[in-house]
Ligand SMILES: C[S@@+](CC[C@H](N)C(=O)[O-])C[C@H]1O[C@@H](n2cnc3c(N)ncnc32)[C@H](O)[C@@H]1O
């Protein structure tokens with residue numbers, strides 16, 4: 001059975017601090033320019049020579065959006081000029097020309113994800129062209145997971161039909177909030193009926209799984225407005241839900257300066273909204289998977305968590321076995337053979353490098369053994385709320401108590417607060433600690449002391 005969640009407002013207040021979401025460890029601020037395209041090529045070569053090379057995933061970043069949502073912290077380019085995409089598709093094609101031959105030809109593509117920005121900024125013909133280009137460069141596995149982020153305002157039911165035809169079997173709809181006042185304050189107007197119709201179209205064409213993104217902490221949200229939004233979402237019954245805490249970092253994301261801070265819910269209101277969200281979703285049959293994510297009891301994510309096979313990746317959680325992640329497009333992040341690599345986030349620089357016949361990788365990180373073992377702990381805790389200390393010691397040939405003496409002292413303080421239990425056998429996160437899993441993982445983050453200012457609040 002999935003373990004319950006214990007919502008303890010006092011504890012949440014006590015542990016309220018900034019921290020990473022651990023879609024990677026080490027996290028992106030650790031990436032450095034010492035990692036170059038040459039480093040990446042060596043990592044790929046190494047990955048090809050592993051006894052059993054991993055299958056591949058491909059992430060394609062489409063940065064364009066034609067209007068700005070003020071809250072947005074994604075890597076995007078706002079433009080009304082749809083002519084820009086022809087050049088972008090050309091660049092993606094050239095990037096794949098350079099990348100694909102580096103990987104052994106028998107390594108199959110098991111996962112594909114289009115993210116953004118707004119992938120459906122591309123028109124239907126362009127989506128088809130891009131898919132053909134991917135097929136020309138990579139060999140798809142028979143069984144594959146193909147997912148795409150969809151802004152319901154920027155997609156027609158016909159495009160949803162096309163997406164299914166070209167192989168997409170998972171979609172994620174950006175909903176954020178259904179309240180009209182909230183929508184106006186963040187410059188994103190979309191009706192319930194619109195979302196309902198796009199979801200119906202997705203189901204009609206047999207899309208296997210639909211996720212919806214919501215954000216709590218947006219301007220003018222209150223318990224009652226968010227309760228209404230949740231009621232509508234529950235009525236639509238997406239298979240999965242991502243409920244993000246609004247990361248308000250106006251120094252970093254300029255459009256967020258158009259949101260008045262006095263319109264934001266107070267920390268106390270946010271906690272009430274969060275509590276209400278937890279209660280409502282659990283009553284409606286959703287299981288809390290972990291950091292920001294929920295899924296219906298029947299969803300494969302719940303099964304993967306129960307069976308101990310859930311993974312953490314840049315999209316949040318995944319039921320898919322470990323792959324080497326190839327990433328194309330401006331700002332995209334890949335991960336091959338215990339390393340991370342990131343393309344230039346500056347479009348002109350990205351373009352210039354590709355046109356010069358270079359991979360546009362500008363930074364990254366090769367994990368040390370210490371990084372790898374800490375990553376394993378963080379992934380175990382984030383995905384399964386449990387770490388088997390004995391098998392960890394056997395795997396890494398170390399004494400947990402010696403290696404993590406400092407961390408254990410911190411964990412013991414958390415154990416006193418009821419967040420977890422720890423003994424020689426295991427760390428077990430308790431119902432009170434599940435919402436604070438980010439804080440527990442932060443104990444094992446060796447880089448954090450220097451970094452916290454760059455991250456959003458935990459709750
Ligand atoms: C890359 S966006 C793609 C979705 C698509 N462009 C759309 O808007 O429908 C992915 C998700 O990130 C979330 N997001 C964006 N900015 C955020 C912020 N500042 N804080 C929390 N979540 C945010 C939103 O829920 C959004 O749907």
Ligand code: SF4
Nearest residue numbers: 065068069072074117
């Ligand atoms: S939330 Fe989506 S549509 Fe809005 S600006 Fe960000 S990426 Fe673009």
